[in-house]
Amino acid sequence: MESTEVSSERTLRHMTRAHGGAIVILGVLALAIHVTLAHRIGAIRADARFINRAGLERMQLQRSALLAARLAHAAPAERSALRALLRRQAHIMWHLWRSLPAVREARTHAREHLTSRVRAFVTALRAAAQDTGRTAAPRLKGVVDAAHGSLAIALNRRVLAYQREADRDNTDLALFSRDQFFLMLSALTALTLFIFMPLSRLTRTEIRKMNDLVAYTRTLFEAAPDGIVVIDERGIIEAFNPAAEVLFGRAAEDMRGQSVAVLMPEPDRSRHADHLRRHLETGERRIIGQLREVMAARSDGTSFPVELSVGVIDGRRRRFVGLLRDLTARKAAERALELVRQRYQDLVTNINAGIFRAEAANPPRFAEVNPAMLALFEAPTREALLAQPLDALFVRDEDRAIFSEQWDPTSLGPGREILLRTLRGREFWAVISAVRQGEAGRIYFDGFMEDATERREAAEALAALNRDLRQRVIDLDVANKELEAFSYSVSHDLRAPLRSIDGFSQALLEDYADRVDAAGRDYLARVRAASQKMAHLIDDILQLSRVSRARLVRTPVDLSAIARDTAESLKADDPDRQVEWRIEEGLGVMADAVLMRQVMSNLLANAWKFTSKRPGALIEVGQRLTGGAREIFVRDNGAGFDMAYADRLFGVFQRLHASHDFDGTGIGLAIVQRIVRRHGGDVHADGAVGEGARFSFTIPDEEDSDASRH
Amino acid sequence: MRPATERCILLVEDNPDDEMLTRRAFAKNNITNPVVIAHDGAEALEYLFDEKTNAEGGQGLPILTLLDLKLPKVDGLTVLRQLRADPRTRLLPVVILTSSAEQQDLVEGYGLGANSYIRKPVDFIQFMEAVRQLGLYWLVLNSAPPATA
Known part of the structure; x- marks a missing residue:
């Protein structure tokens, strides 16, 4: 575009120079021809004049001879008038002669010779006019003779000479005209060849370029993705491209001739005329050549942001080109981006x-x-x-x-x-x-850092706690080992003396029966009973400690089957008792089978024991749902207990009944409670004195509580 | 009842009271086999693996060994382990007779090849009954492996 413009300018300058040169050459040529022609024509005109004068001189000569002849024969009254005429004739003749140039072909002396003859004639004429005496007649006769003689012939020749000169000049003019024609022809040919033809070629190229430029510009105008609006100095729209039509929702044909202010929302709309005027008056280029963000108005009255750049076309008339780019999307994106940026900024800040x-x-x-x-x-x-x-x-x-x-x-x-x-x-x-x-x-290096002091201290505290805990675990293991050793030695060493006490008491009874009386035998029997009781206590305590130490292995356990087995063995021990058993089928739990057997045998043995003094004894094993939890229960209609002491039932060695009523060590329920709790369940007792007791326990399926393992 | 005097019973027992009571129980139940006493595990092993025991005219290997577990020097389970490791005593009937009712002792005792496990009851009457059944089974009903296995 720029290069096109530059070459175009150059071409124009070149054309101007060429034209100038051609005009100067033609002008000089024309001037030369004019001067030459004027000179030639002047010469020809002079030739004619001289021919006329020379002829006139000859005619005056004849008239002088005529006047002289009349004077010679005139009456005396007429003579003075004739003489005056004759004098005037002499003056005219001399004056005419003097105005005649020399003939170019004649020699100088010939002219002087003729001049002297004319002068002589004129002198003679004057003399004849003056003479009123007697010599007048001859003088007049002499004049008439001279006029008809050789002078007339000489003057004729003179006329002919001038005619010849005129012919020559005419011939020269014709030749010159021909030369002129050829000169002009060749000048024109040269101009055509060297100036006009190249110029027209250049012009054609330029026109094609201009056409290209126009097409280029139009395509740009129509295909531009940005809106293009061209206005004149008064703000009237001259051009409105398709992108602008889309942008503003207006048709180009409607917009041409309208004020550009309709494309602006208020308050810009009102101010625009002022801006334009100020720009035109002061030449202040507030907006020219800058990218600005302004608001634009659509046909439906909504406004939207556009990026505007304005250019000026300084042609014959000044026009302004506005390029408009819709910023709605960019603004939205910028806002979104700004929002995200702000969010990250807030995040980083906070x-x-x-x-x-x-x-x-x-x-x-x-x-x-x-x-x-x-x-x-x-x-x-x-x-x-x-x-x-x-x-x-x-x-x-x-x-x-x-x-x-x-x-x-x-x-x-x-x-x-x-x-x-x-x-x-x-x-x-x-x-x-x-x-x-x-x-x-x-x-x-981009990154983040965090104060780890607290965490480190916490970690150190935790490590210390862990060390402490490990130590405690070790201590606990040691304590457990000691407990095991203790249990072992209890089981072994505590029982051994009891065996001796019992065994030798029995030996005493057997071997010395004759020397021991009834009271002595009773004492020995009490010694044996006591030692056996103590052995039971030791066994129960060991069992209780084993419950706490044993590993819990959960498997599906059928409590109904266990209850049946236990009932059978109880019946076998005391076949005479009449007890009604009601054992519900399908009492399954996920629990340790060995421990559950202990639970059932303890509870059923209790029920068996406490119904021993009641006719119509009933022992029931079943389940029920309370508050979403399944409860297994063992119920009897035996001696029962006072609910006021219910919490003491599960304590070690706690007994609510005198030994002589119901024997037992008071450890069975403690074992039951410990086993149930190790399974994460709970055990509960209900009862009333004389109305029986009901022991119920839960065994959760999930192994969610094994807190009392150690 | 077949006379069984020719072979002895090895009683490994450190408690003299228990030894006496056991002997009494044997006597009361008419078990007349000679009883060899070892007061600790080392004595028991010494007796069992002594040349004289197995030599001509010696006592020979016991027809039954009653083994307590809690013993001075070498405990009962170690004695059992060594008995079972030796080809000579590998098949010797061994009954564990102990105060302990600990599960682990039971499991370990049987695991090491004890033929029986009897817990000494405190009640002497019950003890007598246990010894009676023991004698009946091991000394009368059971066919012992050859003395020189």
Whole structure:
């Protein structure tokens, strides 16, 4: 476009010069021809004049002879008038002669000869006119003779000479005209060849270029994705491209001739005329050549942001070209982007973790930090932190390489804690996580850091706690081992003396029966009973401790089957008793089979025992749902108990009945409770004195409570 | 009842009271086999693996060994383990006779090849009954493996 313009300008200058040259050449040529022609024509005119004068001179000569003849024969009254005429004749003749130039072909002396003859004649004429005497007649006769004689012939010749000169000049003019024609012809040919033809060629090229330019411009105008509006100096729209039609929702044909102000929303619409006028008056280029964001109005009255750039066409008339780009989408995107940016900015500002960008200079420094970083490093201002060389902040030498150019952030293992120093000198632990970024030849580390001091302290406390716990576990293991050893020795060593007491008491009874009386035998029997009772107690205590120590292995257990087995063995021990058993089928639980057998046997043995003094005894085993939990129960209609002491039932060695009423060690229910609780369940007793008792327990399926294992 | 005097019973028992009561129970139940006493595990092993025991004219290997578990020097389970490891005593009937009713002792005892496990009851009457059944089974009903296995 630009080059086209430049070449076009050059062509125009070239054309102007060529034209100028051609005009000058033609002008000079024409002037020369004019001058030459004027000169030639002047010469021919002069020739004619001289021919006339020469003829006139000859005619005056004849008239002089006529006048002289009349004077000679005139009456005396007429003579003075004739004489005056004759004198005047002499004057005219001399004057005429004097105005005649020399003939170019004649020799000078010939002319002087003729001049002297004319002068002589004129003198003679004058003399004849003056003479009134007697010599007048001859003088007149002499004049008449002279006039008819050789002078007349000479003057004739003279006329002929002038005619010849005129012929020559005419011939010259004809030749000159011919030359002129050829000269002009060749000049025109040269001009045509060297100036006009190239010029027309150039012009054709230029016109084609201009056409291309016009097509190019039109295509640009029509295909431009941006709206293009051209207005004149008064703000009247001259052109409106298709993109502008889409942009404004208006048709180009409607817009041409309208004021551009209709495309603007208020208040721009009202001000536009002023702006335009001011621009035209002052030449102030407020908007020309700049990108501006303005509001534009659609045909439906809605306004939208556009980017406007205005150009000026300084042609014959000044026009303004406005290029408009819809910014709605860009604005929306910018707003969205700004929103996201703001969100991230808020996050970075408000997050309770240090976020930074460190530059790996020498020494490295922070380039950007968020407020949490200031708090972390106890920095009074951002500037103070940014100015701080970072290598001085690392307490340990091996950490100084961090943020240097060679530093690889991945070399920091996850969770690796770095000992740092705040600007006030306080030391703290931090976890640093960063990525390396190269930007414009510089190396940055972007990342975050968190104060790990508390976490570290917590971890240390936890470690201490763990150590303590491990120690306790060890202690507990030791205690357990001791307990086991104790149980073992109880089981072994405590029983051995009992065996001796019992055994030798019996031996005494057997071997010395004759020497021991009834009271002695009774005492020995009591010794034996007591030792056997103690053996039972020891067994029960051992069982109880085994319940606590045994491993819990849950398998599906059929309590109904266990209840039946137990009932059978109880019946077998005392076949005479009449007891009604009601055992519900399908009482399944997920529990330790060995322990559950102990539970059932304890509960059923209790029921069996406490119904022993009642006729029509009934022992029932079943289940029911209470509050979503399934409860297994063993119910009897035996002696029952006072609910006031219900909580004491499950205590070790707690008995609610005198030994002489119902024997037992008072450990059975304690074992039951311990087993049920180890399964995460609970056991509950209901009853009333004389009305029976009901023991119920739950065994949750999930092994969610094994708290009493140890 | 077949006379069984020719072979002895080895009683490994450190408690003299228990030894006496056991002997009494044997006597009361007419078990007349000679009883060899070992007061700890080491004595028991010494007896069992002594040349003289197995030599001509010696006591020979016991027809039954009653083994307590809690013993001075070498405990009963170790004695059992060594008996079962030796080809000579591998098939020797061994009954564990102990105060312990610990599950682990039971399991371990049987695991090491005990032929029976009897817990000594405190009640002497019951003890007598247990010894009677023991003698009946092991000394009368059971066919012992050859003395030199």
